[in-house]
Amino acid sequence: MPESTGTTARRISRPVPLRESAHNAILDMIVSGELQPGQHLVENELAVALGVSRQPVREALQWLKNDGWVDLRPGQGAFVHSPTVEEADQLLVVRGVLETESARLAAGNATAEDVEELRAICRRGLAAVEADDVPAMIAANADLHAAVTRMSGNDVLVDLVAQVDRRVSWYHGSVARRRGGRSWAEHADLVEAIAAGDPTRSAAAMRQHTELTRRSYLEHSAERGGAATAAGLRSDEAI
Amino acid sequence: MPESTGTTARRISRPVPLRESAHNAILDMIVSGELQPGQHLVENELAVALGVSRQPVREALQWLKNDGWVDLRPGQGAFVHSPTVEEADQLLVVRGVLETESARLAAGNATAEDVEELRAICRRGLAAVEADDVPAMIAANADLHAAVTRMSGNDVLVDLVAQVDRRVSWYHGSVARRRGGRSWAEHADLVEAIAAGDPTRSAAAMRQHTELTRRSYLEHSAERGGAATAAGLRSDEAI
DNA sequence: CCCCGGGATTTTGTATGCTGCGGGCAATCG
DNA sequence: CGATTGCCCGCAGCATACAAAATCCCGGGG
Numbered sequence: 001m002p003e004s005t006g007t008t009a010r011r012i013s014r015p016v017p018l019r020e021s022a023h024n025a026i027l028d029m030i031v032s033g034e035l036q037p038g039q040h041l042v043e044n045e046l047a048v049a050l051g052v053s054r055q056p057v058r059e060a061l062q063w064l065k066n067d068g069w070v071d072l073r074p075g076q077g078a079f080v081h082s083p084t085v086e087e088a089d090q091l092l093v094v095r096g097v098l099e100t101e102s103a104r105l106a107a108g109n110a111t112a113e114d115v116e117e118l119r120a121i122c123r124r125g126l127a128a129v130e131a132d133d134v135p136a137m138i139a140a141n142a143d144l145h146a147a148v149t150r151m152s153g154n155d156v157l158v159d160l161v162a163q164v165d166r167r168v169s170w171y172h173g174s175v176a177r178r179r180g181g182r183s184w185a186e187h188a189d190l191v192e193a194i195a196a197g198d199p200t201r202s203a204a205a206m207r208q209h210t211e212l213t214r215r216s217y218l219e220h221s222a223e224r225g226g227a228a229t230a231a232g233l234r235s236d237e238a239i
Numbered sequence: 240m241p242e243s244t245g246t247t248a249r250r251i252s253r254p255v256p257l258r259e260s261a262h263n264a265i266l267d268m269i270v271s272g273e274l275q276p277g278q279h280l281v282e283n284e285l286a287v288a289l290g291v292s293r294q295p296v297r298e299a300l301q302w303l304k305n306d307g308w309v310d311l312r313p314g315q316g317a318f319v320h321s322p323t324v325e326e327a328d329q330l331l332v333v334r335g336v337l338e339t340e341s342a343r344l345a346a347g348n349a350t351a352e353d354v355e356e357l358r359a360i361c362r363r364g365l366a367a368v369e370a371d372d373v374p375a376m377i378a379a380n381a382d383l384h385a386a387v388t389r390m391s392g393n394d395v396l397v398d399l400v401a402q403v404d405r406r407v408s409w410y411h412g413s414v415a416r417r418r419g420g421r422s423w424a425e426h427a428d429l430v431e432a433i434a435a436g437d438p439t440r441s442a443a444a445m446r447q448h449t450e451l452t453r454r455s456y457l458e459h460s461a462e463r464g465g466a467a468t469a470a471g472l473r474s475d476e477a478i
Numbered sequence: 479c480c481c482c483g484g485g486a487t488t489t490t491g492t493a494t495g496c497t498g499c500g501g502g503c504a505a506t507c508g
Numbered sequence: 509c510g511a512t513t514g515c516c517c518g519c520a521g522c523a524t525a526c527a528a529a530a531t532c533c534c535g536g537g538g
Binding site for chain 3: 283293297313314315
């Protein structure tokens with residue numbers, strides 16, 4: 001029934017809503033550092049820059065606000081969110097809790113193919129470490145965590161973790177490099193626990209992993225001098 | 240220096256943005272059941288009903304979508320979200336995890352006043368049970384959980400839990416009544432664990448409490464016949 | 479009797495115009 | 509010379525207008 005035209009009947013014909021494109025574009029600008037924390041985002045400027053009207057930009061900004069990427073001061077507009085150390089720590093705590101539960105559930109659900117997928121991602125990650133390829137390390141890390149969460153079979157968890165993880169990645173910045181080797185050893189432990197179908201061990205592995213990551217972040221921001229707002233992140237190296 | 244006038248320097252009440260009022264109004268309509276799950280929300284109708292233009296309504300709908308209250312099908316508009324049993328279960332799992340961590344942290348942070356506040360809420364809850372006052376029971380329950388979460392000192396946690404809890408309350412409906420007595424006994428355990436400053440016991444109490452609540456919900460929806468969508472909730476009793 | 483097409487209607491998506499508030503600047507007064 | 513005040517400009521918030529898409533209804537044909 002869906003095919004009305006004789007064409008390939010794929011329902012891709014719908015152009016992605018402009019607000020979504022705008023959202024992605026602005027989010028990219030924030031994550032890439034093109035828009036710095038605290039910067040005032042003027043609707044009109046963004047609209048002109050993206051070649052659309054203010055309306056989709058407004059809706060994109062509302063969305064970004066709900067995800068914690070921008071602060072929307074009433075009557076004054078949108079500003080790129082400036083993360084504080086406390087907030088990052090709190091976020092890392094939540095991430096740890098959610099991912100630990102994901103790992104516990106994943107251990108009970110993962111199929112043989114799932115395990116193979118995880119192992120493949122681990123190999124990619126290790127290769128990236130040996131090649132000192134930071135972007136690939138970050139990508140593999142994100143893939144692994146996303147895969148584990150997906151295997152939990154809990155869609156609500158997937159949503160929340162995806163949201164939290166992206167912001168964690170933003171805050172993280174350069175931590176990944178320093179922790180590269182250790183991190184992937186921990187990942188391997190986790191994957192083996194999942195392969196063994198042992199929820200307790202899997203959860204413990206994930207808890208330890210996220211907790212060490214959190215400690216690493218705290219040390220990092222501490223040595224970078226007191227209240228290291230995200231402005232300090234960019235001065236180091238790109239994400 | 241801050242005092243310019245002799246008065247208490249209250250900052251002028253800024254009129255609440257219309258999108259926020261619209262958001263609250265629509266959310267009330269959903270929670271109260273005036274708008275039933277699956278119902279198509281026409282922007283224009285809402286705008287007329289609320290006496291505003293479509294713009295604030297649109298923004299409110301986007302916001303509600305992000306909180307999971309409505310589904311926004313592109314090119315087709317907004318529909319009140321229809322929760323499934325699986326989704327409710329997943330949400331309850333997540334709630335359990337987040338609240339358990341809240342309880343653990345709260346046990347380490349709560350002051351004497353905090354404990355007294357918790358005990359006061361417990362008394363209110365028990366009174367409501369004895370009076371068989373369901374709305375008061377629900378209110379006290381929400382207050383208790385909110386208070387515990389707040390005492391965790393983790394703002395990110397507070398946000399997420401607030402979001403999850405409101406939807407849980409919606410799904411819950413009439414479960415509260417059947418579980419009333421037991422539930423408040425478990426609450427009392429929790430409060431005493433927090434009063435003792437014992438994170439492990441506090442976390443365990445909360446875990447058990449949320450897990451029992453989840454079981455109760457599952458039994459409830461099972462006996463109510465297979466796929467009890469929220470449409471079945473309202474036919475029972477108001478929230 | 480059921481299925482299929484076409485046009486009218488409804489509804490979303492996007493653009494633009496208008497109003498009021500806030501901030502910055504300069505002229506004026508003490 | 510410094511503080512205050514009035515003015516101007518820019519931007520957010522809201523409303524309205526227009527265009528495109530989907531749905532619905534109706535009539536015709538198999």
